[in-house]
Amino acid sequence: MKTKAKAFAPATIANVSCGFDVFGLAIDAPGDEVEISLNDSGSVRMKAIFGDEGRLPMDASQNTAGVAVIEFLKSIGKNSGAQITLHKKLPLGSGMGSSAASAVAAVVAINHLFDEPLSREQLLPFAMEAERIACGSAHADNVAPSLFGGLTLIRTNNPLDVISIPTPDDLTCVLVHPHIEVKTRDARQVLKQTIPLKDGITQWANTAALVAGMMKQDYALIGRSLVDVVVEPMRALLIPGFDRIKSKAITSGALGCGISGSGPTIFCLCEGMANANRAGKSIQEEFETMNLRSEIFISHVNKKGAYIID
Amino acid sequence: MKTKAKAFAPATIANVSCGFDVFGLAIDAPGDEVEISLNDSGSVRMKAIFGDEGRLPMDASQNTAGVAVIEFLKSIGKNSGAQITLHKKLPLGSGMGSSAASAVAAVVAINHLFDEPLSREQLLPFAMEAERIACGSAHADNVAPSLFGGLTLIRTNNPLDVISIPTPDDLTCVLVHPHIEVKTRDARQVLKQTIPLKDGITQWANTAALVAGMMKQDYALIGRSLVDVVVEPMRALLIPGFDRIKSKAITSGALGCGISGSGPTIFCLCEGMANANRAGKSIQEEFETMNLRSEIFISHVNKKGAYIID
Numbered sequence: 207m208k209t210k211a212k213a214f215a216p217a218t219i220a221n222v223s224c225g226f227d228v229f230g231l232a233i234d235a236p237g238d239e240v241e242i243s244l245n246d247s248g249s250v251r252m253k254a255i256f257g258d259e260g261r262l263p264m265d266a267s268q269n270t271a272g273v274a275v276i277e278f279l280k281s282i283g284k285n286s287g288a289q290i291t292l293h294k295k296l297p298l299g300s301g302m303g304s305s306a307a308s309a310v311a312a313v314v315a316i317n318h319l320f321d322e323p324l325s326r327e328q329l330l331p332f333a334m335e336a337e338r339i340a341c342g343s344a345h346a347d348n349v350a351p352s353l354f355g356g357l358t359l360i361r362t363n364n365p366l367d368v369i370s371i372p373t374p375d376d377l378t379c380v381l382v383h384p385h386i387e388v389k390t391r392d393a394r395q396v397l398k399q400t401i402p403l404k405d406g407i408t409q410w411a412n413t414a415a416l417v418a419g420m421m422k423q424d425y426a427l428i429g430r431s432l433v434d435v436v437v438e439p440m441r442a443l444l445i446p447g448f449d450r451i452k453s454k455a456i457t458s459g460a461l462g463c464g465i466s467g468s469g470p471t472i473f474c475l476c477e478g479m480a481n482a483n484r485a486g487k488s489i490q491e492e493f494e495t496m497n498l499r500s501e502i503f504i505s506h507v508n509k510k511g512a513y514i515i516d
Numbered sequence: 517m518k519t520k521a522k523a524f525a526p527a528t529i530a531n532v533s534c535g536f537d538v539f540g541l542a543i544d545a546p547g548d549e550v551e552i553s554l555n556d557s558g559s560v561r562m563k564a565i566f567g568d569e570g571r572l573p574m575d576a577s578q579n580t581a582g583v584a585v586i587e588f589l590k591s592i593g594k595n596s597g598a599q600i601t602l603h604k605k606l607p608l609g610s611g612m613g614s615s616a617a618s619a620v621a622a623v624v625a626i627n628h629l630f631d632e633p634l635s636r637e638q639l640l641p642f643a644m645e646a647e648r649i650a651c652g653s654a655h656a657d658n659v660a661p662s663l664f665g666g667l668t669l670i671r672t673n674n675p676l677d678v679i680s681i682p683t684p685d686d687l688t689c690v691l692v693h694p695h696i697e698v699k700t701r702d703a704r705q706v707l708k709q710t711i712p713l714k715d716g717i718t719q720w721a722n723t724a725a726l727v728a729g730m731m732k733q734d735y736a737l738i739g740r741s742l743v744d745v746v747v748e749p750m751r752a753l754l755i756p757g758f759d760r761i762k763s764k765a766i767t768s769g770a771l772g773c774g775i776s777g778s779g780p781t782i783f784c785l786c787e788g789m790a791n792a793n794r795a796g797k798s799i800q801e802e803f804e805t806m807n808l809r810s811e812i813f814i815s816h817v818n819k820k821g822a823y824i825i826d
Contacts, residue, residue: 228721406716413724
């Protein structure tokens with residue numbers, strides 16, 4: 207039996223504008239890496255965390271990677287101990303699915319160590335349980351795409367119904383992460399608990415249209431469908447200059463532009479790398495005019511999800 | 517130039533459960549037939565209406581077929597007169613898109629008489645304008661599928677953005693029309709103008725999933741997506757025994773079951789004719805136990821929309 211394994215799990219764009227709480231999209235890079243070694247201590251420990259500037263909990267029961275491993279071991283009835291090393295490559299509180307990527311890399315690594323007793327579908331609940339520690343609820347909109355890859359639709363959480371939506375090959379993702387932080391809990395607090403029926407209609411027309419656009423490989427339709435009248439108007443208030451940034455990105459070549467997850471990272475979907483580069487730069491420039499530093503990540507859609515690395 | 521033409525336009529299932537105001541689905545039969553003859557009177561007249569028991573207006577400006585023709589002639593700048601004969605094959609106030617079918621058959625017939633100067637897309641606004649007479653708003657969720665065929669998604673009304681969604685070949689539709697009448701205006705009045713955010717999320721997950729199910733030809737997913745938590749709970753109150761009818765239909769072979777448009781007609785989607793027959797019968801039997809007579813219509817999806825008949 208293997209005693210050591212390392213896995214990579216990608217960043218994800220939750221919501222994808224119109225699909226609040228239901229869509230998530232995995233990108234090729236960046237992502238978190240989790241290394242696990244088994245021992246006979248009978249307990250799960252965080253051995254080291256790199257790249258978090260000391261901000262993540264070293265208590266495994268409070269760390270999403272730790273919780274995912276604890277839940278996995280409980281489920282397969284193993285009393286093994288495990289040491290977890292987390293290489294945090296995703297910025298915290300960025301809206302890029304950072305907590306999800308750590309949990310997903312952890313379950314993929316631990317499953318590999320036990321010779322893959324569980325399918326990806328079966329691993330999902332452990333990663334969701336880990337999300338509860340980070341976000342207060344066991345939601346799947348980041349963990350599902352990070353685990354399965356591609357664009358995922360969570361039709362329901364209970365029972366869990368995850369649907370993979372094919373995406374066109376030349377669809378390119380831009381993430382621009384400004385150096386400000388928005389806590390998921392805060393981002394959820396700005397939401398209203400009721401919405402006008404007419405806004406609901408707009409939203410469910412657009413989620414349906416986005417799926418059609420993806421499956422028909424119709425880039426223009428994808429762009430037209432990246433509209434969010436429910437959540438973005440609230441969350442945009444937490445991101446300086448959002449409206450200007452968005453319109454600049456679109457005139458610079460993005461099909462559409464929105465807030466990645468709960469923000470503050472901005473995402474764009476583009477047809478091809480050239481458009482993605484232009485859109486990314488335009489957003490970074492807007493942040494610069496406000497004296498905000500930012501990083502650009504440009505990537506194709508990750509179609510295979512998390513994977514084992516040597 | 518032709519001086520006489522006759523067109524058929526099919527019945528339609530608006531909403532298709534989850535997609536209130538955005539989805540519409542055309543069926544092969546039944547449908548309305550409209551016969552138009554041109555003359556030089558300079559005015560549009562209803563010559564005769566069959567099958568409406570005298571309930572539809574003979575004033576062309578108040579009849580959906582008449583309005584559609586008037587709007588068409590205005591648009592192409594013709595001063596011709598026209599006489600319209602409407603063969604009403606769809607029950608009125610049934611939720612089967614009766615007013616839309618008359619308008620669509622009329623625009624297809626008049627366009628044919630002028631040697632098709634306008635495309636189907638260009639005809640749509642005239643039929644929508646006719647819907648305003650019948651329903652109080654120029655909505656497209658019945659006229660678009662009746663005109664184009666298949667499953668249509670109205671992403672927005674303004675600007676009009678109609679998307680055709682492919683459907684699996686063996687998808688079979690059941691409509692059961694009980695002999696009670698629900699006015700569209702009344703059916704709209706029971707709706708609340710705000711909805712809980714969580715119901716919105718359920719709804720936009722299901723519209724996205726229904727498109728995925730259709731395009732993947734995944735019948736089980738189509739069935740799981742036929743869920744409406746927003747409108748059906750209100751409108752079901754207008755239809756006696758709705759909950760029992762629905763659960764009977766599903767145990768009898770329907771993938772899903774809901775209210776067609778604003779009701780009272782019940783629709784089911786099924787895989788294949790045998791399931792459709794069983795589901796239709798189960799619904800009719802439930803209405804019978806309440807001493808309500810009903811008709812069953814079973815049909816494949818109409819994939820070509822309205823057409824000229826000899």
